[in-house]
Amino acid sequence: MSEAPTPRSTNPTFEIDSEAIGWITFDDAERRLNVLTEPVMIRFGACLDEARAAGREGRARVIVIRSGKPGSFIAGADIEQIGEAEDLDVAETQIRLGQAIYSDLASLPIPTVAAIHGVCVGGGVEMSLACDYRVLSDSEKTGMSLPEVQLGILPAWGGTTRLPRLIGLQAALDLLLTGKRVDARKAKRIGLASEVVPADLFMRKVRDFALSIGANPGHAPAHKRKLRTRLLDETGLGRRIVLAMARKKVMASTGGHYPAPLRILDILRDNLAKSIEESLGAEARAAAELLVSPVCKNLLHVFHMREGARKGKGVPAADAVEAHAVLTLGVIGAGVMGGGIGQLAARKAIRVYMKDIRHEAVTGGLQHARGLFDKAVKRRRMSSREAAQSMELITGGLEYHGLSDSDLVVEAVVEKMAVKKAVLLEAEQHVGHDCVLATNTSSLSVTEMAGALERPEQFCGMHFFNPVHRMPLVEVIRGPDTSAETIATVYSLALRLGKVPVVVGDGPGFLVNRILGPYLNEAGFLLGDGATIADVDRVARIFGMPMGPFRLIDEVGIDVTGHAGASLHRGLGERLAPAPALLDLGRTDRLGRKGGVGFYTYEDGREKQIDETIYSELSSVPKSRRPFTDQEIRNRLVLAMVNEAARVLEDGIVTSAQDVDLAMIMGTGFPPFRGGLLRFADTLHPRALLDTVKGLHQAHGDRFAPAPVLEQLAADDRTFYAAFSGSAEQR
Numbered sequence: 001m002s003e004a005p006t007p008r009s010t011n012p013t014f015e016i017d018s019e020a021i022g023w024i025t026f027d028d029a030e031r032r033l034n035v036l037t038e039p040v041m042i043r044f045g046a047c048l049d050e051a052r053a054a055g056r057e058g059r060a061r062v063i064v065i066r067s068g069k070p071g072s073f074i075a076g077a078d079i080e081q082i083g084e085a086e087d088l089d090v091a092e093t094q095i096r097l098g099q100a101i102y103s104d105l106a107s108l109p110i111p112t113v114a115a116i117h118g119v120c121v122g123g124g125v126e127m128s129l130a131c132d133y134r135v136l137s138d139s140e141k142t143g144m145s146l147p148e149v150q151l152g153i154l155p156a157w158g159g160t161t162r163l164p165r166l167i168g169l170q171a172a173l174d175l176l177l178t179g180k181r182v183d184a185r186k187a188k189r190i191g192l193a194s195e196v197v198p199a200d201l202f203m204r205k206v207r208d209f210a211l212s213i214g215a216n217p218g219h220a221p222a223h224k225r226k227l228r229t230r231l232l233d234e235t236g237l238g239r240r241i242v243l244a245m246a247r248k249k250v251m252a253s254t255g256g257h258y259p260a261p262l263r264i265l266d267i268l269r270d271n272l273a274k275s276i277e278e279s280l281g282a283e284a285r286a287a288a289e290l291l292v293s294p295v296c297k298n299l300l301h302v303f304h305m306r307e308g309a310r311k312g313k314g315v316p317a318a319d320a321v322e323a324h325a326v327l328t329l330g331v332i333g334a335g336v337m338g339g340g341i342g343q344l345a346a347r348k349a350i351r352v353y354m355k356d357i358r359h360e361a362v363t364g365g366l367q368h369a370r371g372l373f374d375k376a377v378k379r380r381r382m383s384s385r386e387a388a389q390s391m392e393l394i395t396g397g398l399e400y401h402g403l404s405d406s407d408l409v410v411e412a413v414v415e416k417m418a419v420k421k422a423v424l425l426e427a428e429q430h431v432g433h434d435c436v437l438a439t440n441t442s443s444l445s446v447t448e449m450a451g452a453l454e455r456p457e458q459f460c461g462m463h464f465f466n467p468v469h470r471m472p473l474v475e476v477i478r479g480p481d482t483s484a485e486t487i488a489t490v491y492s493l494a495l496r497l498g499k500v501p502v503v504v505g506d507g508p509g510f511l512v513n514r515i516l517g518p519y520l521n522e523a524g525f526l527l528g529d530g531a532t533i534a535d536v537d538r539v540a541r542i543f544g545m546p547m548g549p550f551r552l553i554d555e556v557g558i559d560v561t562g563h564a565g566a567s568l569h570r571g572l573g574e575r576l577a578p579a580p581a582l583l584d585l586g587r588t589d590r591l592g593r594k595g596g597v598g599f600y601t602y603e604d605g606r607e608k609q610i611d612e613t614i615y616s617e618l619s620s621v622p623k624s625r626r627p628f629t630d631q632e633i634r635n636r637l638v639l640a641m642v643n644e645a646a647r648v649l650e651d652g653i654v655t656s657a658q659d660v661d662l663a664m665i666m667g668t669g670f671p672p673f674r675g676g677l678l679r680f681a682d683t684l685h686p687r688a689l690l691d692t693v694k695g696l697h698q699a700h701g702d703r704f705a706p707a708p709v710l711e712q713l714a715a716d717d718r719t720f721y722a723a724f725s726g727s728a729e730q731r
């Protein structure tokens, strides 16, 4: 891809031992994990030349590929290089080079073994597929995955071609279409691993295996598949059925917005019965097309944003401050959120004390946690022993004393300022001097709460989303005096809990709810203007939202959305005045999914259909519906968010477009294939964007008054990403 000569690498190395085993060892001195960069691949190709010669001359009887890193094999291709691909033909040529090296491996004249202990991802898996055998350690760390599809591409160094030929179509689809990881046991079961050996004797067992293969080439541990599986995998009719079902499933879960899984299915449909060479050609072409596509670029962008968050990029002065370790967590309020937070912490081996004012609430919180553990066991996410051990970490009671040894306390009591202030102040008296306090408020002022405390520098917001165990975002809300240590501590706890934290300033609705507010409200205005529920939700889904705004209001709860809307109105003024249709809705006894009826009807919590009687129940909604173009609905819904996001940046709630985008993707399911709300906005010309918003302003009034930032971007002809590149230091 670059014009400059590729630097040479001395990694991997090749050596032949006294027992005629040729060892190819990957050990990148510059990196923590082995990555298949261009120089490394070129060096690997040279090692294969040496191995071929050694095999021909009888100096080596078998080749073993191993890692010199203690807990990992190969972490895949170089993701930076993937992101650089711009030209279709260049990308295809690059892919073909990688394929050629792996084809060399596959055609060595002596047997080949991949010795896999620890992480084995992407190109590492494909390398092992080009070997004759794969020996895995039984360590928990050992796992194989082909996550390319998650980045909008496909495994193009032979993965899409060799995996189905090795383990069968259905098992291969399960890995190729999801990117999921399989452990050693599962790898053996599906025929991916030839042998699983104890981790503590790993190299010895690999050597034994290699020697036995070297002495007896052609010997392969047989892998048997059931007759039904074979009928589906190996007959033309069976394959057509499997592929048609898989395509249906992909379309249902992605709406066709993600081309990679569909291309994988195309390749398998057209090439599974053909030669490896033909299939590799199709694989390279398809992968190159995907690589240069905007969806791939957007998914890589999301990947980098997540990685940035994981590395603490959002923490101000991250290098200068240290997060306090949280070994014991206090949770005040053992309700829906408190119970969820407690369970999550215990799952990550943190001791938890849940405090409430009612015994039943404490019992309820414990039961909530236990229920979540039971579900995790049922879904095989953890063993029942692990669940029982985690549950033992949670205690609860009515006493503040229980919080005395907490390193951090999260308050999750009712959403009332007076109660929160009193509870936080009381907690502050009972905890140690270093303890950090955090509030899980969804709408109240963190600044006002801080004012009630003696140590406001040790206080901030920690806004989890409901349900806690599923929603990946945590907003870490800075108060006026919050110290950098406090932010770092809460941020690192959020990471430990497996969440994606985004640091935001205090203000009505913080970040995500503030941007979502105008979107949901606009759906209400559309309803009042005569749009149908079906059309509005359909257009939002076509845009890529996981569900339409009406369905989302039902999901969150009509009462909860009503309160959130009212609080945004109070905090941000008339621009956020609730749509009359939503005010009408609040006066009905519909609650949304939890009550069995909202915009939709539900049976046992499952959506049934739109409740057409709702139109006549909302007095501000006209009696007859009128058609809207999809474009109009989409502009109103999406640009309401973009305009609000511009104001969020102006108010300094966050300083970077990335923060807006990461939070919206993680907090609302904003479609990752678009790369984020503002990355989407940046695909429109700044002046065209402003003109469209101005048009909406004229047609619908002041709620669409263009944010000054939009005017500025249009005047400067700049994108959001150019103007708000934001860094922690700017905050």
Ligand SMILES: NC(=O)c1ccc[n+]([C@@H]2O[C@H](COP(=O)([O-])OP(=O)(O)OC[C@H]3O[C@@H](n4cnc5c(N)ncnc54)[C@H](O)[C@@H]3O)[C@@H](O)[C@H]2O)c1
Residues within 6 Å of the ligand: 332, 333, 334, 335, 336, 337, 338, 355, 356, 357, 358, 361, 411, 412, 413, 414, 415, 416, 419, 423, 440, 441, 442, 443, 463, 464, 465, 466
């Ligand atoms: N439910 C959500 O969707 C959601 C999402 C994000 C944030 N939040 C916020 O989380 C907080 C809790 O919400 P929830 O849905 O879990 O409420 P909930 O009603 O389920 O639980 C609140 C708990 O606080 C307890 N409580 C009340 N006063 C107390 C006091 N003085 N001391 C100790 N405990 C007390 C109650 O007994 C109850 O068990 C609220 O601030 C809410 O805004 C809720």
